[in-house]
Amino acid sequence: MKTWNRRTKVLLLTAVMAALLIALYALGALIPDDAVASSIQNAKQPPSWEHPFGTDALGRDLFLRTLKGMAVSMTIGLAASAISAVVAVLVGVCAATGSRRVDACVGWVIDQVMSVPHTVLVILISFALGRGLRGLLVGIAATHWCSLARLIRGEVMQLRSQQYVAVSRKLGRSSGWILVHHLLPHLVPQFFVGLILMFPHAILHEASVSFLGFGLPPEQPAIGIILSESMRYLSAGMWWPAVLPGLALVLIVLLVDKLGDHLRMILDPYSAQE
Amino acid sequence: MALEAQDVYFRYNKKQPWVLEGRSLKLERGERLALFAPSGRGKSTLAMLLAGYLAPTQGQILLDGEPLPSKGVCPVQLIYQHPEKAINPRWRLGRVLEESGSLQEDMLEAFGIERPWLQRFPRELSGGELQRFCVARALLSGAQYLICDEISTMLDVITQAQIWNVVLAEAEKRKLGLLAVTHNRHLAQRICTRMVEL
């Protein structure tokens, strides 16, 4: 058998992880609503072959509910981190190419946003916008761009001082042309890696804010809601609604985080030859 | 018809010492001038000032009596010591040339640029080959003055001779004003009509 080199292995692993995530998402999204309808006679059952995660106090299958919740979380997470990443690129590029005052201003805003714990900020924004999907989305998107924006600002600053950019200017190219042709293409890997690494944070924040009751409405099968409900029954000895969906959440977050790491390994020229 | 530095002073900011103090220099079209000095005397800084990459703190750089244009194609082009830094590593070399104008077949021939190179990425070519692209790119833009800042220092002597023979031929053909910054006295004597020591 032909032995695979390291890059092939890493790529393969990344593809498997991505496929797994997509499959989980599709599964969750395809589950019909009546599959998680309540049935009192099945209530409070511990995990079994029929109900791998058991059922909750209303007799809803927790495995299916978790899958469905995960799909909701992933949608929010992806949307929020995509918005965040785009904001980060815009802000970062503006700070790096704009005047000194713009840069100072952006730096100040980033400091302000980062000085408040994310969870508190997400709660405030979500609450101000009337909770629900929209509030949560805006809340998460508005808080996660800061560190990536800083990274991109630094990258653009460094690129702008390159000799080939100076040459381009003397060949009569405009700032806009240089931005599009010389600078932005270098940011593509940063953008994608940043987006994917932001994803687990977004999911965790969504879950925690929903858990605290400031996010999604209770009828949504979100992970945060499931965990929040489970607290009521924990003292009655019902451990499964808290532990199993919680573990599933941790697993997904770790999976996405590893995926981001692998992607960075492949795209980063410093580790690409290892 | 001349490129002129008039009593030029330069420092990066007020806290830093002067890199250049009261330098004047005149380069005519069709003239080949060598700027000969050991390192640390501000040769490269003067080169960058003359090409408009830096603005003098005091004094002025004049092209035919007018200040250098700050926008558009600059008639004074600078070629750096490290060609691999002066070329976007993500661009194929064909695109690098097209950045300054459309390709000219006879130009490729004159510079010893082989056709397949245009499809390659910079890391697939050596310093000497990349330097040809940098010179060709500068000339494609229609430059009237060429500032060569130690362009052959990192090359072996054979490649050095190859590049300079091409540059000298083009300078002759186009009546370029040429300023060669170098620390090699033999090279300066070989390529230039006049020598200035800093």
Place this chain on the structure above:
Amino acid sequence: MNLLEIQDLSVSFRMYGRGLEQTDLQVISGLHLAVRPGEIVAIAGSSGSGKSLLASAILGILPGNAAVYGQMLYKGEELTPQRQQRLRGSEIALVPQSVAYLDPLMKVGPQTGGPAEKRRSLFKRFGLPTQTEQLYPFQLSGGMARRVLVSTALITDAKLIIADEPTPGMSLDQALEALRLFREMADEGKAVLLITHDIDLAFEFADRVAVFYAGTTVETAPASDFKTGPEALRHPYSKALWRALPQNGFTPIEGFQPYAGSLPKGCLFAPRCPYKTEQCIKEVPPVQEVRGGEVRCYHGT
């Protein structure tokens, strides 16, 4: 006896090409070199011909994706990785190529090491003010940093000093002073391996010059031969180098040095050689002794 002897050394890097293909880039191939105590051997060649990698190979500090074949002997014994680790910094010292080799968080004085008196006298000879010891590397100018780097190697009691491009950035006087110091070290019985792309310098200060081409030494000859002219040289590439110097004609031969990825099968210089024959294209010529020098050419005279 040779202090350092290198036989048939090859170094290749495992690199990824486009997509998933992996190739071995051979950057040094079939290299022979000997350094005796009391002499300066210059290695002259263009940037990218693998000179600096040779220094890393001798010291055992190549990156992880490099593979080394062939034999390296120090004092007649094999240079194993363990031995390299023990010897580097004590018996074999490196004058590195750039300031990046200095620890940015450590003051120059302690970083230079050695007894304080020796350090001061070295600094004095190089025209470095005593306060230099109290500076951090980022506060040094290019030329100062270069002199500090040379000092770090000269301060040790190393028997073999490998200087990787030690002079760029120095003024002519400083460069001459550094080379004079190397000369003194050699006269005391140490050996200096001077890696440089400045051939003029190599001719002037070295005892022997090894000409590097595409990752191998094509000719090793007494430095005096290079001053005499092409008729004293053995390899067609050395002759071409001589003729291309600005002071001797400035006439280049055609063509390019081959890439590490696509080396010719036979003699590495064959594609550009005016004297090439069928044999040169097919087989790598062996190293031959010709008139007190070594040459890797079938037609070396």
